[in-house]
Amino acid sequence: MLGTPWVNQRGEEAPLRAEDFMVVAPYNDQVRLLRGAFDRTPRLRGVQVGTVDKFQGVKPRSSFSR
Numbered sequence: 001m002l003g004t005p006w007v008n009q010r011g012e013e014a015p016l017r018a019e020d021f022m023v024v025a026p027y028n029d030q031v032r033l034l035r036g037a038f039d040r041t042p043r044l045r046g047v048q049v050g051t052v053d054k055f056q057g058v059k060p061r062s063s064f065s066r
Contacts, residue, residue: 002043018046024055
């Protein structure tokens with residue numbers, strides 16, 4: 001999905017960046033595991049990873065939860 005074009009509310013098109021994504025995990029151990037894996041992959045270093053508490057009230061462009 002990285003690099004896929006999207007259109008914002010103003011009608012501007014831009015490619016999705018790692019910083020546009022958010023991964024929500026239920027447990028801190030999962031967050032640490034994911035963060036470590038993403039940090040080892042240069043394209044994924046900017047992906048936000050955290051628990052529900054961390055992201056409460058935040059609206060990402062794209063999110064995944066399990």
